[in-house]
Amino acid sequence: MNPTTGMRVVVTGATGNVGTSVVRALADHPQIGSVLGLARRIPELSVPKTEWAAVDLARLEDSRLLWPHFAGADAVIHLAWRFQPTHDPAITWETNVLGSLEVFNAVASAGVPTLIHASSVGAYSPGPKEGPGVDESWPTHGWPDAAYCREKAYLERVLDTYERDHPQVRVVRMRPCFLFKEGAASEQRRIFAGRFLPGPLLRPELLPYVPDLKGLRFQALHTDDAAEAYRLAVLRDVRGAFNLAAEPVVDARSLGELLDARVVPVPRQAVRAVLAAAWGLHVAPASPHLFDAVLRLPLLDSSRAHDELGWRPSHTSLEAIQEFLRGVRQGSGEPTAPLAGHKAH
Numbered sequence: 001m002n003p004t005t006g007m008r009v010v011v012t013g014a015t016g017n018v019g020t021s022v023v024r025a026l027a028d029h030p031q032i033g034s035v036l037g038l039a040r041r042i043p044e045l046s047v048p049k050t051e052w053a054a055v056d057l058a059r060l061e062d063s064r065l066l067w068p069h070f071a072g073a074d075a076v077i078h079l080a081w082r083f084q085p086t087h088d089p090a091i092t093w094e095t096n097v098l099g100s101l102e103v104f105n106a107v108a109s110a111g112v113p114t115l116i117h118a119s120s121v122g123a124y125s126p127g128p129k130e131g132p133g134v135d136e137s138w139p140t141h142g143w144p145d146a147a148y149c150r151e152k153a154y155l156e157r158v159l160d161t162y163e164r165d166h167p168q169v170r171v172v173r174m175r176p177c178f179l180f181k182e183g184a185a186s187e188q189r190r191i192f193a194g195r196f197l198p199g200p201l202l203r204p205e206l207l208p209y210v211p212d213l214k215g216l217r218f219q220a221l222h223t224d225d226a227a228e229a230y231r232l233a234v235l236r237d238v239r240g241a242f243n244l245a246a247e248p249v250v251d252a253r254s255l256g257e258l259l260d261a262r263v264v265p266v267p268r269q270a271v272r273a274v275l276a277a278a279w280g281l282h283v284a285p286a287s288p289h290l291f292d293a294v295l296r297l298p299l300l301d302s303s304r305a306h307d308e309l310g311w312r313p314s315h316t317s318l319e320a321i322q323e324f325l326r327g328v329r330q331g332s333g334e335p336t337a338p339l340a341g342h343k344a345h
Contacts (some may be wrong), residue, residue, distance in 0.1 A: 006033025009234055010073045010112075012057070012103060013080030015039040015336035017184035018118065021227035022077060023047050029231060036069060038080070043336035057099025058082070058091075066106035075114035075234045078103050083191045086279070086287040089147035096151045101158065108166045116172040116233050117159060119241065121219070123152035123175060127298025129217040134298045136175070136241040143293035172233045176226045176244035177219035177300055180320040183334040184223060185327025186341040192286040210259060211266035212252035215295030219245035222315035222323070232309045243300040246313040246320065258318055258325075268295065 009026050013019045014037030026032045027049040035050040037043075042052045053069055057080050060066070070076060080103075082095040100117075107115045125139040142153030156173070163171050180188070221244055229244050248254065256263040275291050278284035305311040315323075326332070333341020 006031055007074040007234065008034045008036070008072055009075045009077060010036045010038065010070055011077045011079060012038045012055070013078070013118075014052070015041070015043045015045065016079065016081070016338045017179060017181065017187060017223055018226060018230075019079050020045065020183065020334055020336060020339065021181065021223045022079065022230050023050050025224070025227040025231040026234070029235070031235060032231075036073070038069060039336070039338075041337045045335045057102065058095040060099060060102045063102040063105040063109065066102065067110045070106050070110035070112050073110070073112045075116060076103065076107050076112050077116045077118075077230055077234070079118045081118065083148070084285055086147065086285055086290075087282070089150075092147060093151065097154055100155055104158065104162055108162075108169055113168070114170045114172070114234065116174065116230060117155070119156060119173045119175045120148075120152045121175055121177045121243075121245075121297050121300055122146070122149045122293065123156050124298055126296035129215060129299060131299070133219075133243070133245070133301035135301045136243055136304055138298060143289075143296055146287065146289040146293040148290055149293050170237070170239055172239060173241040174226070174229060174233070174244060175241055175300070176229075177221050177246075179221055179223045179226050180324035181223040182323045182327035182330075182332045183341075184339055185324050186331055186333045187339050188324065189328050190285075193284065208261055209264045210252050210256040210261045211271060212263045213266060213268045213271060213295065215268070217249055217251045217299065218294065218297065219300055220250055220317035220320045221246045221313060222320040225313035225315055225320075228314075229305060229309060229311045232311055236309060238308050242305040242309060242311075243302045244305055244311070244313075245300040245302050246315060246317040248317060249299060250317055250321065254318060255321075258321065 011022055014023050023035050023037050026035050027047050037052045038055040040056045042054050082092045123140040123142055125141045127134050140153055140156040142149030226244055252263045272288050276288040279287050331341045333339045
């Protein structure tokens with residue numbers, strides 16, 4: 001860190017759900033002197049201390065193309081990720097895996113001392129839905145049938161070797177649960193429900209029932225709280241993986257209370273069949289394989305993040321979901337290409 005100008009941090013995928021929160025969290029801290037946000041398209045978003053550059057990881061032919069962006073950086077936070085098209089996982093592999101390899105190589109070649117990588121609960125092997133949750137030692141082999149999980153798990157293996165070969169790089173792996181905020185609601189609706197589901201339909205009075213499925217227990221976190229963990233990882237001398245999740249655990253009962261809806265037991269196979277048909281007809285973009293994974297993902301124990309990062313979420317999981325639902329109904333977004341909404345900001 002330059003004692004006069006402060007730390008310089010580069011963020012890939014800086015215009016998405018997590019990226020917009022991370023660049024704001026970094027810019028708010030006095031020890032951060034400048035932030036460079038990399039994205040496929042330069043946004044209209046203005047954030048203090050932050051500059052933007054256009055980089056498409058799927059089109060990188062050589063990691064050396066990243067060196068000018070990484071030169072002099074104190075840390076690189078790698079968030080870039082492509083969720084679609086789910087019908088052609090070879091395309092997402094180009095960005096998510098091959099693009100990540102170029103980022104990792106460029107970090108080492110450019111002499112950046114810290115790499116913070118966005119892993120996920122999706123990297124974990126199936127695990128318990130009850131109890132305190134799994135810690136960071138739980139196997140990270142993912143759910144093999146879901147491309148998202150395969151890609152996250154593959155990068156965990158890559159980083160195992162990377163840490164051995166590049167001990168001079170401090171590597172941090174963030175493994176958050178599901179992340180929500182109002183400004184990303186329109187993007188998440190498009191990613192998982194598609195463009196044909198009008199946001200205003202997600203009003204409590206129009207959702208009288210919540211399906212109670214076996215395995216429907218998950219954790220949620222406000223994206224701004226996840227961003228605070230990334231900022232702490234930049235500033236503190238920590239290494240390794242950190243689970244990130246808020247309380248309480250979300251299930252059909254809590255969703256029913258949130259939506260003022262009745263909880264109705266529904267066979268998992270019936271719901272999957274509907275999702276599979278919609279995905280096969282290209283009506284719904286989220287694959288049934290991801291549905292299978294969600295019902296098997298373990299709960300997370302975030303004790304290490306509490307103890308070593310000093311991290312505590314400021315929103316409950318239900319508050320994060322409430323904000324997301326409000327954003328979907330209102331067509332909320334931000335002035336970036338991924339987060340474009342339907343109302344003026």
